[in-house]
Amino acid sequence: MAFLESCNANERERFSPLDLEPGEIYFEEFAVIYYPPSSTETDAINKQQRGKLKICSKSVVFEPKETKYSLLKFPLKNVKKLGEREANLFSKIDIQGKSFFIECNLVVKIKERNIVSPYVYVKGEGEHIFSLVYTTVNSCLPQIAQLHRASTLDKIEQAAMINTIVLARQSRIMFDASCLEDFHEKRVIEKQAERITPLVTTPGRVVLTDARLYFQPFSATGPMSSLKIQLKHIHQVVKRRFLLRQVGLEILCTERASVRHLYLTLKSQSERDELYDSIVSYADVDMEDLEQENMILKWQTGLISNFDYLLYLNRMADRSYNDLTQYPVMPWVIADHHSQKLDLTKESTFRDLSKPIGALNSERLSKLRERYDEMSEPKFLYGSHYSTPCYVLFYLSRVALEYSLCLHGGRFDQPDRMFNSIAESWYNCLHGASDFKELIPEFYEGEGEFLVNRQNINFGVRQNGRPVGDVELPPWAKDPKDFIQKMAAALECDWVSRHLHHWIDLIFGYKQTGYEAEAADNVFYYLTYEGSVNVEHIDDVNERNSYETQIMEFGQTPKQLFTEPHPQRYHINNPYSILPGPKDTVFKNSVRRSEDIMPHSNIAACNHGDGMKTTSRNYQRKDWQALQPVLSHSLHKDSILDVHLSPDGNYIFSAAKDVHFKMYSVKDKCQSRSINLCNMTLSKCIPVNDNKTVIVGSWDNSVYFYSIEYGRILDTLPAHEDAVSCLLLSGDKLLTGSWDSDVKVWHYSSEMNVRLFTQERLSSLEHDSSVYCMSVAADGTLLATGTKDGGVFVWDLTEYYLLKHYRCHRGRVNTVIISQDKTQLYTCGSDSYFKIFDLYSGIETFNKKMEHEIKCMCYFDGYLIFGTSTGSVCVWDPLNSRQVDHIPEAHQGAVTTMHVQNREIVTGGDDHKVVLWREIPAYSSYL
Structure with a gap:
């Protein structure tokens, strides 16, 4: 779910624009001390809370520093009185020019104990006192008083006054030149713009230079005061329609960019077009082959799937994951939600795709036609649309909690009106007087996380006495x-493929408007169509706001793409088709986004040798057999911190708390060398250069380069200011992680005979706390790091900047692994949780609290191997989320480290032992 990325981008900030009313504007904040209503000053001082006071257009919000307290929102329309407190010589609160009060009869409590839940409305008169920390009352109180006066006006006059205040403030704010990455950059364009994210519009300035694109919000709500995108990372720029006006611009970027996509709107179409032309001329924009004729042909012949083609049409029709008023729309295709088995060969299984949702029930349609005939112009058949923000959040209510609360005034929808059942929702779409909604892409991709109440949120109890929980499935x-x-599978089946063009005609094509729409019973309210009203020519601000509000609430019909009937897709028996037959198709779902749906990324089939085909993203793997120990030996006198197989598999290298680095011969089954490199614990060891050299990390802050061939230290690198905790070698880069909260990237070369290390540092990647583990992508472009406080950071290793930051665990991250295809992140921590994240969106796709803490983890032939705190070794299948093998007493004590190479695994533990394992078929006898 791409639109949820905006939630994760700023996870450290409790306050969110979603805590405000839709359309409300956040201006600025002040550091304050808050004193709740109390009987005495002493009592108020004892209850004081430090935090930030947010000044907004319709409310004042207090964000306490301690998360155990709720956010407090003071709606200005409920404020009875406000003013400066008179100075009192004997008061610790009433300091001259520093404190003021707000008297109101309603306070809204939000996110108590930092948990997203329905707002609590506390009624009753009370005086709330604020003491400013760094500034005086004169810089804060007049702004609140002015906005308070606006709240006393009627709705239209209030909107006009707020708009005047906003324009006045914005005209005084200029782009901060200190945000420029390089002062030599040449500014090309500077415009006022708004950034669009779901339910939130952020005004600011967009600046284009000859090297970067910047967006600086007028009021920042998080640690990033501005967004910066290098022009070389922009791969596509698309003109968009926003609220029926051609003023939108969506910028799609590569994986290397700090921002994957940016949706902007400008004041007019001419300004939008000017910015578009300038970006295209300066950036090396990849204008990919997106012409309709080519895409239609690729869809017809099966080069791209039905799903991907529908996403493409949505993109071309100005539908975007960033805009809930124009969210991508998908069809209901299955009509059978009661059978025990889904039969995709029966026509009765499917919905009639040649009719809109509202026309599927003939009895309801006849009543709607009667009303239509009696209606004056402009006539409409359906009073509601098939895609609105409310419908999108109806489906996503279990995963988009803050959005749902924002849309419903701080409360969840009525329990019986929520998305409770697939069959019930389909029934309502057929029989409801005003329910004509279609589906969203999430019904055809991902793993259905939006169907599960994973956080056990209390949504209320239905009339039948059952609490709202998971969505009831067919x-x-x-x-x-x-x-x-x-x-x-149903969307891609032959029956749907042969009839999908009819639905395209209704939603994107020639049956969308005019006579053909009337004949097809496909007529919606006139304001939902592009060109129905020219908002640009409406000078009255209030009238324009009224139209925009109606447009948002009624929904928007996609831009018409076709004026002639859409061609049919070739069916399986057609000689021009390369579509696989129903028995040859395996559907593997993954998180996809609109910017990923390009011709080259769709259904490139590869044969796996068993007659089955899957998408190229999936790899071949065999079923798990059995893990058997080959040898076991007690090498050290203390816990082993790292083990590593030599590239040829003949030796096991180990480092331990007993300050010794050791070599064990697999062939001779005995220790071949024991070396004392320093007087402190050795944490990591990596053999390189054909077993001639080993790189060893130590708690003495250094990295040692030990020559096995010559039996001596070749070089020493004083790498960090605290213990070296992890090492990685990726190509010509050596990465060292440390408890000093830093990861350093060094240039490494093994060509020199004596001094192997040039000590050339390429970059330093700073963290918030001690680094304990690292993982690098197979192609060396991405690095994932885990820290002491439970954070996981994802870095770009080509230009050394932070891509993502997730708060994954409560406590230390023990291991983090990037999947082979760079789509998933596997983590385990001291909180005993194992988690899987989608690498791009940051969405947690799986989590499980294990019976015992996973101390270490490695990837092995499509499976994950766990070493636990009780000494067991477990094999986990991440695709099916199940355990496939378990060895309860692999070590006497915790399994602290493991390494996998080819078909072998070596483990080390608190019992001072190293154990070598091999995967052996169950029928093999173990010798």
Whole structure:
């Protein structure tokens, strides 16, 4: 779910624009001390809270520093009185020019104990005192008083006054030149713009230089005061329609960019077009082959899937994950939600794709036609649309909590009106007087996380006495993941492929408007169509706001793409088709985004040798056999911190707390060398240069380069200011992580005979706390690091900047692994949780609290191997989320480290032993 990325980008900030009313504007903040209503000053002082006071257009919000306290929102329309407190010589609160009060009869409590839940409305008169920390009342109180006066006006006059205040403030704010990465950059364009994210519009300035694109919000709500995108990272720029006006611009970037996509709107179409032309001329924009004729042909012949083609059409029709008023729309295709088995060969299984949702029930349609005939112009058949922000959040209410609360005034929807059942929702779409909604892309991709109340949120109790929990699935689906896979299979099946062009005609094509729309019973309210009203020519601000509000609430029909009937897709038996037959297709779902749907990224089939085909993203792997110990030896006198197999598999290298680095011969089954490199614990060891050299990390802050060939230290690198905790070698880069909260990247070369290390540092990647583990992507472009406080950082290793930061665990991250295809992140921590994250969106796709803490983890032939605190070794299948092997007493004590190479695994533990394992078929006898 791409639109949820905006939630994760600023996870450290409790306050969010979603805590405000839709359309409300946040201006600035002040550091304050808050004194709740109290009977005495002493009592108020004892209850004081430090935090930030946020000044907004319709409210004042106090964000306490301690998360155990709620955010407090004071709606200005409920404020009865406010003013400066009179100075009192004997008061610790009433300091001259520093304190003021707000008297109101309603306070809204939000996110108590930092948990997203329905707002608590506390009614009753009370005086709330604020003491400013760094400034005086004169810089704060007049702004609140001015906005308070606006709140006393009627709705139209209030909007006009707030708009005047906003324009006046914005005209005084200029772009901060200190945000420029390089002062030599030449400014090309500077415009006022708004950044669009779901339910939130952020005004600011957009600046284009000859090297970068900047967006600086007028009021920052997080640690990033501005967004910066290098022009070389922009791969596509798309003109967008926003609220029926051609003023939008969506910028799509490569994985290397700090911001993957940016949706902007400007004041007019001419300003939008000027910015578009300038970006295209300066940036090396990849204008990919997106012409309709080519895409239609690729879809017809099966080069791209139905799902990807529908996403493409949504993109071309100005639908975007960033705009809930124009969220991508997908069709209901299955009509059977009661059978025990889903039969994709029966026509009755499917919905009639030649009719809009509202026309599927003939009895309801006849009543709607009667009303239509009696209606004056402009006529409409359906009073609601098939895609609105409310409908999108209806489906996503379990995963988009803050958005749902924002849309419903701080409360969840009524329990019986929520998305409770697939069959019930389909029934309502057929019989409801005003329910004509289609589906969203999440029904055909991912693992169905939006169907599960994973956080056990209390949404209320339905009239039948049952609490709102997970969405009730059809009998033919065993779980959410299975439901999504079968929905995807249905969308791609032959029957849907042969009829999908009819639905395209209704939504994107010639049956969208005019006579053909009337004949197809496909007529919606006139304001939902592009060109129905020219908002640009409406001078009255209030009238324009009224139209925009109606447009948002009624929904928007996609831009019309076709004026002639859409061609049919070639069916399986057509000689021009390369579509696989129903028995040859395996549907594997992954998180996809609109910017990923390009011709080259769709259904490139590869044969796996068993007659089955899957997408190129999936790799071949065999079923798990059995893990058997080959040898076991007690090498050290203390816990082993790292083990490593030599590249040829003949030796095991180990480092331990007993300050010794040791070599063990697998062939001779005995220790071949024991070296004391320093007087402190050795943490990591990596053999390089054909077993001739070993790189060893130590708690004495240094990295040692030991020659096995010559039996001596070749070089020593004083790498950090605290213990070296982890090492990685990727190509010509050596990465060292430390408890000093830093990861350093060094240039490494093994060509020199004596001094192997040039000591050339390429970059330093700073963290918030001690670094304990690292993982590098197979192609060396990405680095994931885990820290002491439970954070996981994802870095770009080509230009050394932070891409993502996740708060994954409560406590230390023990291991982090980037999947081979760079789509997933596997983590385990001291809180005993194992988690899987989507690498791009940051969405947690799986989590499980294990019975015992996972101390170490490695990837092995499509499976994950766990070493636990009780000495067991477990094999986990991440695709099916299940354990496939378990060895309860692999070590006597915790398994502290492991390394995998080829078909072998070596483990080390608190019992001072190293154990070598091999995967052996069950029928093999162990000698």
